[in-house]
Every structure is written in structure tokens, then in C-alpha cells.
Amino acid sequence: MTPTAAAAAAVQGADASLVRAADASLVQSVDWLAIAPPTLVAVVGLAVLVADLFVPAARKQLLGWTAIAGLAASLALLVPLRKGDRSTFCLTTDVQACSYTADRFTLVIQLLVLGGALLTALLSLTETKERLPAGEYWFLLLSSAAGAALLPASRDLATLVVALEVASLPAFALVGLRRGDRMSSEAALKFFLSSVTATAVTLLGVSFVYAATGTLHLTEVAQLLHDVPERLDVLAQTGVVLTLVGFAFKTAAVPFHFWVPDTYVGAPLPVAAYLSVVGKAVGFTGLVLVTVVAFPTYADLWGPALAVLAALTMTVGNVAAARQAADRPWSAVRLLAWSSVAQAGYLLVPIAAAAYSSDDQIGATVAYALMYAVVNLGAFAVVALVARTRPRNRVADYRGLYATHPVAALVLGFFLLNLAGLPPGVIGLFAKVTVFSSAVDAGLGWLAVVMGVNVVIGLYYYLRWTAVLFRAPEGEPVLHRVPAPVTTAIALTAVAGVVLSGWPQFALRFAATSLF
Template sequence: MPSLVQSVDWVALTPVVIPAALALAVLVADLFLPPARKALLGWLTAAGLLAAGLTLIPLRDGHRSTFCQTPGASCSYAADHFALVIQALVLGGALLTALLSLATGTTDATDELPGGEYWFLLLSSAAGGALLPASRDLITLVVALEVTTLPAFALVALRRGDRLASEAALKFFLSSVVATAVSLLGISFVYAATGTVNLAGVAHGLTTAPGQLEHLAKAGVALTLVGFAFKLAAAPFHFWVPDTYAGAPLPVAAYLSVVGKSAGFSGLILLTVIAFRPYDDVWGPALGVLAALTMTVGNVGALRQRPGADRSAVRLLAWSSIGQAGYLLVPMAAAASAADPAHEIGTTVAYALMYGVVNLGAFAVAALVTRGAPRGRLTDYRGLYARRPAAALALAFFLLCLAGLPPGVIGLFAKVAVFSSAVGAQHGWLAVIMAVNVVIALVYYVRWTALLFTRTEADAAPAGLAPAAEGPSATGPAAVQGPAAAAGTPVALAVAIALTAVAGIALSGAPQLVLRYAQGTLL
């Protein structure tokens, strides 16, 4: 019988405990701070997330666990290499989201967003996202996933009186509730068939389950995976993503595109590679089909977002994130038939880290552009290099990384690693589909990049003859030539762009280091 008295490894838990404790502290402090000082809550949030990220350094050996039924076995929390990389991505993404929120005035009085509640929800979601990759039983996994997503509903809808935000939050809420219900039903079937919630115990139970429970176990596995496919916005369960990203405040859209997706993928990895490993002949092909469908739907949807059609840049990034999710699923499908699944999972984690860094950088530049052009259309990026050379060069680098073109070496390396996973697992059909989708993605990424260096009519006109914006509705290329475009860049926003650019360049310099570390002690 396991001991009821356990020693808790608080060092291993610090990346989760710090954001959770700070969330409560911020909510209480909001009651006593005068309105003029509420901006301090944002900087306190950023400092707390930075501190939580720094606590990962003592854990870099990746061999700590706690909440174990027996010493060193059947643990509910494990701080291995896989968990640490995802936690770094979650906490780093939340930190950059906080900087974007500070820079864009997301929580000021003009947007009617209550600052205390905003920072509380962001920290709570980050705590759940940090807990999820370290979860090693079904109960902790589901609780962590819901703690990550439930505050996100409110973050999307927190802007009062905004019809688009309310509609986006409603779509997000309904899809997530359905996903949770399906997942819980599947998990209950799995528990009934195996008698345990520990992930390793579930794998053992699935191999030894009596014949009469085999069909129940298979149904549970299928329902659980379908529920997580909803959470990940894998096609055909992606319908909520474009409207949710476009209706949410821009920092929240950035957070959902990286942190929410990374947390969901980490949960799916834990379920498939550890708990449902005995059924790899079932979930492997299923994930392969989902990967092909998701990347195709996402890239075709992004291809339709043309500058001439007055499309939103955030909506293009939303469709792009769906396509990137398809790439992330490829190594997971390959892991089903791989002799060393940890190698394939390391590829997924490395790709997620690359995507997270450069996608957050793209959102940071988008936040800068929307300061002068609130509608955030693709046409507002025309000639950005003439107005803000550094921002244009940074965005071009981020887009080329996402496309997998030099000088975005990290993007090219990640795509080659994913492609190699498909080929190595004898999934030639999936490799072909991925190659076609990479070519499709090149079109809209390069098209956006070229737009940054395209001269506008104002740039081409002789000095003193540049056309002026007419009327209060001018928000196009001419409008961004005005004072709003020339205003200085907020410190927080400049830091966010600089951090993502430096991280992208560093990863491009040594991409194999992340891959080797990610292929750690998951199994």
C-alpha cells in the first residue's frame, strides 16, 4: 500500500507554482492599487514569468519527479527533458504575451479591459500550460489542460461591448466544451478497461485487458484522441481558429497560437507515446491522415488571404498556425512505427520551439503595425521597410523562418527534420503531401515578405508631393505614413521583437542542440 505521507519536490514544481501563486497575488493587489498604478501589475506579471522561466535552469538535468505512489515509480509529475522544453516555451510565450499587452495598451481604459483580471487569467493559463507537459496521469493531464484553456475563454471575451470578441469567445468555448466532454468520456472508458489513470499503467493495462474489455478500451482511445484533435484545431476541427484569433485582442491571439497549441500537443504526445503505445497501429495512421488534412486545409486557407482582398494579417497567421499544426503531427505519426519514438518526439518538440519563437515575433511586429493601422490589414504592411526598416527586416526573417527559407536556418532545419521523420517511417505518401504544402506555404509567406519592401505611391512620389490621407477612415498605406506610424516604439514591444529575433538567430546558429536535448527522457 502506498504511503499517505509524501515528500514534495518543490524545486521541480517551481515553474508551475510561481505563476499560480503570482496569479492570486495579482488579483488581490488589484483590489488595493489605485488606477494610476495598475500598470505595475503588468510589469509584476512579466517579472514573475521571467523568474519562473529561470527556475528551469536547476532542472536542466531532467531527472526529477514527485507525487509518486512508490519512490521513483508511478509518479504524477515528472520534470524530464520533454517537460522542460515545453515549459520553457509556455513560460517564454506567456512572458512575450505580457510584453505585447503592455506595449499595445491591452489593459488600459481605452479598451475597457480590467487589468487585474487580465493578468490573473494570463498567469493562471500559463500555470496550467506549464503543468501539462509534466503530467504523468490522466487526471492531472485533464486538469492541466482545462486550467490552460478555461482562462483563455475569458481572455478572448474580456473586451466589453466588442461583438467580434464575443463571437470569437463563443466559438472557442463551444468547441472546447465539446472536446472536453468527448475526452472525458474516452478517459472514463480507458479507466474502466485498465483500472488505472497512471500513463505507464494504462499502457500496461491495455496490453493485458481481458478480451471483453478490448472494444471498450479501443473506443476510449479513439474518443480521447478525437477530443484532443478539437483542442489542437486539427482539421476538420479547426473551424473556430480564424474567427477566434481575429476577434481576440492581438496579444491573446499570439498566446493562443503558441502557448495553447504547445500545451495541447504535449498532452497528445503523452497520451499516444506513453499511455496508448500498445495501439500504435491504430493511432499512427490516424495521426498521419490528420496531419495531411490539417496542413492542406491550413495552407490553402492562408493562400486565400491576399493583400488585394483587404485581408487581415492576424487571420493569415491563424490559417498559417493550422498548417503548422499539420507539420507538428507528422513526427508523431512517424513515432508509432519508429524503433526509437523519443527521436521523433524530439523532432516535434524542436519544431514547436522554432514555430513558437518566430510566430510570436511575427505577432510582435503585427502589434507594432496596428499602432498606426488599427485594422491590421495586409495592405498596411506595404512599404514597411521605408518607414520602419528594423521591424520590416525582423518580420521578413520571421516569415522566412516559417517558410523554411534562408536566412531562416532554424525553419529550414525543422522542416527537413520533420520530412526525414516521414521518410524514415516509410510514410512516403505523407512526405509527398508535406512537400506540396511547403511549396504552397512559400507563396503566401514570400508574398507577404515582398510586400514589406514594395514602394508605396507616397514613396514613389517626388518630395513634397506625397498624397495625403483623406478623411477619418483612411487606414491604408497612406494612413500609416502619419504621426501614428512615426511614433516611437514602446520599450516593451521593442524588447519583445528583439528577444524573438535574437532567439531565432541563436536557434539558426545551433539548431541541433535543441533537437538533441528534446530527445531526452520522455520514455
């Protein structure tokens, strides 16, 4: 073979190698089992929307039961994913550059999100029968749940933002779905404007990060930010800050919390319950992924910022709730709204601590989120029960609840004690201790002190509400029938709360092991 022919053969071989490499990066091997939970929820949502065109008005309840069945089936699909991490939508054969990963963190958050959506669906059956358009409601709820279930598995910034918006956009409509209600429309508008602002800020931050690194995959962003050129360092830092600000809006961290009280009060009760748990889980999940996975290089930037946000959020939430409890009359839903802001502050503590400690602190946030999801949804379930006869839903309306519905009163008291961190709410107490320990272990003693003071403030309004439940009722107690779906939701959350209090290791083990 002549030198010219050898050179030509080498060029042809190189071209063939490039073609094979290109083919390997373009052809996607989809792991259908990994993406099954959010995919099934989305498919059922579309099926419900189409079925709504043909199902007669008298049988619209079938749409709700179909949605519940779809959510239950998606929860069942999490079981075969426990055996190991699965990744799909990868750029190459390297699993570290994948857009979707079903690891332990993903599965726990998907359990929280889909379980929360299922309980919300149970609370919504009566609402869709009496007040809300069934087809639109179930489609919007399932669409939002599908986006919320996709978000914890997202491992690139583009998928993360898309999942965030798929979870958020239907929620705007859900808040304002009570037609003809001025308060509901105002709540939807406030929620929409704040969320759109957060999305715009997040997208600007993501674009700056991409300009500095040239990639959107979280693991690659983390590697490239470690060696970012000095001329791009300011751009990268600005991108990190703006991205965090966007997610702080979603988590209702102070000072980005102003939309929460009016939105919760104006929204239908099941939607308020959904936003308080699933909506909050979406924001915190995104915050964990961008800080711990994508931006560990700038921990000295986001760590102090999140610590300050945690202190402000828990303090403002608790003080506002205590002030609400001192007013007459005080709204139960508005009190739970301010309580959710305070709880967001506790959830921020381990994320901030992760910037200061080499130990995995994110598990403490996950453990606390599991506790909060169960007891807060349970509290909203009892609130939905009382709202059937007391539409204004003032805390004074709960006076004598033990005389009319003793089980509901005991359950609500148990949930409030969990939120306060008092026995017999063992899981609430242990979750708070876990979060407190994460701050101490990270050397954030001042934040632990602030948390301790706020726990004491929280006792004031949680215990005042609990005491109202067992006071003698004014006048003759009026008994009324409780719908079976509401009873089921209360029972499920009560059982989950009791099991977690009797076996707290189920939730707390996440705080002791690495989730990534």
C-alpha cells in the first residue's frame, strides 16, 4: 500500500469513527420503567381530559376515581425502582451526563409528591361534585402532579425548568378555578404574577450559567464551575445567585413569601392543601439539586444566603402566625398558610448546612418534608371537614369539635402537636431535632438558636388552636355526615402519622445516609 493510499484509509477510518460516535450520542435508549411514574400520571391526565367530552354530567365522578386510580398506580410503579439507580436520556454511555435519574432522592420525593396528590384527589371528590368543573380540575391536578414527579429526577437545567413550569402553570388555573369568586381570581392573579417573575429570574440565571460553562447537565456544570476562567467568574456567580432567587420564590422563602396567605385563602381548600405540600416540595427539590449537585463550588456564596433566608423565613412565618392567632376572628387557613412559611424556614436549614459540612445534610430536609407532608395534609383534611358547615373557617368554629366529631378533633390535635414538635407527635419532635442537629454539626450555632426561639413561638398558636378543639361548644352540638373520601383522607394521614411516630426510623434514616 502506497503512503497516499494508507493516508486515505486512515482518513476514512477516522470519518467512520466520527459517524459512530455521532450515532452513539444521537440515538437514545429510553428506560421506560424509570420514567413510568410521571409518564403514567400525564397519560391519565390526558385520558381524563378526553373522557370529559363524552362522560355525562351525572357520571363526572368517574373522572375523579380514574385520577385516583392513576395516582395509585404511579405510586405502585415506584416499588420496582427501589433496587438500584436508573438513568436515561443520556448524551453518551456515561451515566453521569444523563437528563433523568431515578435514584433514592428521586424516589423519596416522588413518593411524597404522588402521595400528596393522591390525598388531594380524595379531598377534591366532593368539591368537584358540588362546586368545581370536574374535567378541567382533574386534568390540571394530574398535569401539575406529573411535572412535580418529573422534577426530582431532572439532572439538567433545561429539564429542571420545564418540570418546574409543568408543575406550576396548572396550579395557577387550579387556584382560580372557582368561577365567579372574586377572592379566588385575585389569589390566582397574585400567584401567577409572583411565579412568572420567579421563572423569568430563574431562566436568566440558567442562561448565565450556560454562558459560563457551555453545558446544562448538573454534574458537568459542577465540574466546569470548579475551573471556570477568571473572566467568566462574575457571570457564573450572577447566574448562581439569580437561579437561587428564582427557586426561593417557589419555596415561599422570605422576602418572596407575600403571595402565600392570600393564595391559600382564595384557593379551593384541596388546592391550598396541594400547594402547601406538593408545591413546596417542588421548590425545595429544585433548590437541593441546583445547590448541592450543580453549584457546590459556590457553597461559600449560597450557604450564608440560605442560612439568613432560613432564619428570616421561620421568624416572619411564626411571628405572623402568632399575630394572626391573637386577632379576632382568626382564619384557620390563613394560620396554616403562615405556618407553612415558618415550616419552609426549618426545611431550609439543612440545605444551608450542606454548604458548611462535608457530611450529607440533605437527608434531614427530606425527613422533615415527609413528616410535614403527612401532618399538614391531615390538618387540611380536617379543615375541609369543618368547612362543610362553617364556610368562613375561623378557628373559633373549631370550638367543641370534640363533642361533634371526637376522632377528627383528636386527629387534628395530634397533627398540630406534630407541627409544634411536642409529644405524642414523636415524628414532629424527632424531625425538628434532626434539623437542629444539622445546624449544630455544620457550625451554625446562631441559626440553631434562632430555630429554638421560633419553636417556642410556634407553641403559642399551635397549642391555642389545640385547646379550642376541646372546649365546651356554644349551643347544642350539630352533627352532620362526613363524606367518605374526606374520612378516608383523614384516616390515611392519621395512620401515617401514628406509624411514623411509632417507627420514626422510616423517615429519619434518610437523614443518616447519603441520598446522592
